[in-house]
Amino acid sequence: MSKELDQVQRPERRLQEPLGQILLAQGLITPRQLADALDIQRRSGDRIGRILVSLGYVSQLEVARALARQFGLPFRDLLAHPPPAEVVRLLDEDSARRFRAVPVAVDGEVVEVTVADPGDEAVLKAVAGCLGRPVRWAVTGELDIYRTLERVYRGLYLDRARSDLLLRRPEQSAHETFTVGQLAALLLGLVGLFGAVLWLGRPVAVGLIVLVTLAYGIISAYRLYLVGRALGSTSEVQVTPDDLKNLDERTLPEYTVLVPLYRETEVLPALLRALAALDYPAAKLDIKLIFDEDDPETLALAQKLRPPGHFKFLVVPAGAPQTKPKALNYGLIQATGQYCVIYDAEDIPEPDQLKKAIVAFRKAPPEVICLQARLNFYNRDQNILTRWFAAEYAQWFDLTLPGLHATGGVIPLGGNSNHFVTQKVRELGAWDPYNVTEDADLGVRLARSGYRTAMFNSTTYEEANSHPINWVRQRTRWFKGWMQTWLVHMRRPARLCSELGLGGFLSFQMVIGGTLFIALVNPVLWALITLWFTANWEVISAVFPGPVFYLAALNLYLGNFLFAYLYALGAALRGYHDVVRYALLAPAYWLLMSFAAWRAVFHLLFKPFHWEKTVHGLHLRSQPSEKGRPRV
């Protein structure tokens, strides 16, 4: 015991009985429940109190009271008797969160500090050291500590959530959609192009067609290359059943699960079931359900559903920008896990995903600070749109991203099931609250900082958007976010190139830029070919001279087939046999995609930070299908 701690009141166990026995003696738990908890403790090495809370046998306050009794310390109910903010601030927020300790009163020189675990001498020593004053200890529940901190530091959290990245790395924030230079270049380019077409006519138009055709061909070839790499090698971190079997639960770290929720009453019950089914020691889980202040219905429903004690509720104060990344940042500030993962409201991760992620992090090289699980859908057979969506996702997550992984390219993260080393994501400035695809942006920032993202073999199932309008809204947001991401990172192309390397830079252009480019350019090319076939306009022939026409024809006939075929390959790889035949009809799906892309251009110009909410739970409104739905 340190000298500092010796100078203050030192908590000593008054009762020799273990905590479980105390709770048993108080009649708060049954012998069977205690045996269950002890069994888990043998495997996971957790504190018995946290285990009992996570199992829902006792509340945190009951455990805290028993601990207070065990150590002969006073118990404090911080919700019933909230401590003054100025007293709470005696200990800095970071230490308070890290050590689960809150100063609650000052008595002359002595500070009374409530802790969640009075038996952790290292914590007591550290807290005393931070305060530098005599300390008197008391006990409270862990949740009380977090709620007190959230009450006191709410403004700080909100500020950090929305402006941390903007203040620390303004050049990487999408707060400003176009820089002055970009705007000038764009306007000059458009005016110059328009002027050149008017002035010089055909040669400029031909030049433009040549550039578009070449870019299309190169992007198509690159995608094929990625697929070849994905199929030709083990292009993700593989976690085998044996790896999981040999995993010692006592070595598992605390894991934070961040789930932003906004108007999600329809899918919330299924989400809570899925999260409760996660095969990870519950006492080491820090599940944060993040609600919005202006959505009391979802919060009320969550409270009504009474999830186990390791589920924590956070309420993000209202205010612009009202985006998912802001909510995630708000949750991340309060995250206590060594690792963290993002799930969306409609997600159903495979139960062993967190354990697989731990194994994968241990297997991966140290520069891998993010793991991306595969995503796919549980309602893929709802209609043709969900089948196409499933094929597209299979192509993206099972072929393209593993290909990027294999080639060391920049992986734009999917919206959820991204697992991070918590400290690293904080260092990176977390999510950009002004970017509506904060995931893709973070993936690029991560790569720019010299870190890597890896894929691993676990899947999260989510709801495929089954309604065309809802789908277009969602896809518009995705495209807009990718445009923001491209614009942000292309503010200084030379610097981006030096940070990513030439290969990474080209990969960024072809994956982020290329996806946007193809979606935007497809309808133009299709319109030209349709006009050529139907009206046989000479002007179209004139801008497609011989070799250009051949290359364009190659793109049309081979490129379009290739992309549809990749959907089929992805579906087959995922084992979605029933989707393969629909995948080959994907060009019809691309019409919707291109519409969304052009709509995204409009949104980027006029509503850059507007978050078009995707309505979830549509599959529950129609005839729900259980086919393909994983058991949870």
Added chain:
Amino acid sequence: MRKAALEFSLLFCLLIGWYILWAGVMVARWGLIPEDAAARTLQAAQVFYGRDPKLSNLGFVWPPMPALLQLPLVLLPGLWPTGLCGAVVSALAGALAGALLNETARALGWDRARYLLVGAFALNPAVTSVSAGGLSEPLLMAAALGQVRCFLGWAEAEARADRRRSVGWLFGLGLAGALGVLTRYEGWLLAAVMGLMVVVLALRRGNAGAAEAAVLVYGAPPAYAAFVWAFFNWLVMKDPLYFWRGPYATLAYVLAEGTTPNPIGRAGAVLVGVWQLSPLFLPALVSAIGLGLARGRLPVLLVAGYWLSLPAFLAFSRGLGQVLDVQYRYLTPLVPATLCLVTLTLARIPADWRLGAGLALLVLGPATGLLGMWADPAPLGNSLKPFAEALLSGRPVQAWAAERELAAYLRESGAGPVLTDPAGGVEMVVFFSGQPARFVLPADRDFEAILENPVGKASHVLVPSPTGAGSLHAINRAFSGFYESGAAWAVLEKEVGPYRLYRVLGPQPPEGRVSARAAGLPTPVWVKPAVLSLLGLGILGLAIVLGRRIGPILVWSRPE
């Protein structure tokens, strides 16, 4: 893993060198250029150097892949009239086929004895002849061997329930199928047979849904390739089946050449040809079928069926007399087929026996092949015979004397535009002239107009004797008796071999456009080194990529 990749790349490069060497011997020493090879090169050259340059000059008689692959090569000034453009493509394909045969044997557990099999393949004079001669058979061989390799890999991946590998192999299978479809019409048959094989094996291993998915993933590329080919036929010629029923289609050639009245005899000639070219094919086939049945090894049985389908189809079509003409060289893919069947049949015998079998094949295969090419017992068109004769005698063949003479005359006289049609052997005249822009050909947009009234639009009309394929020649079809007696507007200027050159009377066409283009397009100085560098890099890259991609998979899938 690296060793496998390196081996693939080395073997590939070595075989390319081998076939290019032979190509040099054939062209430079023997003057031997197969007609079909020259025709495909000419098609590719016409895309850039024709009187009316455009991609559809590739024509719709033969599947386009062999000519398409030559497009970058014909840009090299002076190369294409030598016949080496086609040789480079066929050498690449032959090398790929040899390397794939090696990898198939390796995957089946063959040790170093597999090199003897590759030797038996590379040294077989029929294979050498087509691989060095610019013909399309090597591409078909590569496609077929690629399909077999991928099918075996897929079967193994399915057995191990390795979905990633399974899809990867199906992907390769589909690409190989598409290559076959776009290479030769037999490729359509092989692609369809492979589709059946996939269905059978998938149904045996999984449910109907899995079989449907497998056949779609496999079948999409070849089916799409066939669709695109038909679509272009419709787009340009306004008939999706133009390649089948057009005036220059193979069917038209069959009908023009005429057939003997005995269908069984016609079909039997194919079987004689099989025996003549690769005597071990039937024993190897029977052994593979026996092994497949006795050991219940369905993939072996299916692969045997795959190879059997090729001679069966050729025999059937020749017997029917209304599908395809069958040349002796069409049977060349049966040489690697025999070796492939041997690798399957002898995969699990002791290594010494395999070594013995390899040695026997290395000695007997090329020898019997050469004998068959030379002895010519099967009543099939034998364009391989000149190669065998030159090889055995060591004397130059110097074929196409009449065509060379006529081409030289046209070049020197400055005649043009010369109204003609490549049918009936005229393509060799155009080819040797090295100046396709000098000729008005059916692919030109104004051909019909000039044919209707050549006066003032063409300086000469070149026509072959209206017998056999010559009867399909556009002039012979348009002007009955023209070959014999000309017309009021045309007088005979020169007759060489079966060809007659008539001079068109009356006002002469303006020569400016003709003479400017006749010598070919002016080529910038950087084109040659650039194309050569790209070609070299392409071959190197292909070798490395194939080695890297296929090598690891094969090492992985080798039975322990």
